[in-house]
Amino acid sequence: MTKICVAQKLGLDNFKVLNSQFRTTGVHVIRKPAQGPVTLEHVLGRVQSVFNLGKKLEVMIPDTVNHFGPDRLRFEKLDGVYYLVRSDK
DSSP states (O other): OEEEEEOOOOOHHHHHHHHHHHHHTOOEEEEOOSSSOOOGGGEEEEOOEEEEOSSSEEEEEOHHHHTTOGGGEEEEEETTEEEEEEOOO
């Protein structure tokens, strides 16, 4: 496991929703689909823990996902579900 800091500020209400999802169904690391819904082929791994540190989020992710770097990862809500999305930019 690798600990990274995602430079993203999430409001308290949004973080509560994210944390609730993390505790019930989990949060996945994905490649953002060009169009359509997220499928199994987009999933890269699963977030192991997430902590709100104010202006950034501390996240534990599998080592296999770490090579993307924290500057290429961001939490996004797609179809009502939060994902840690890899940016291809």
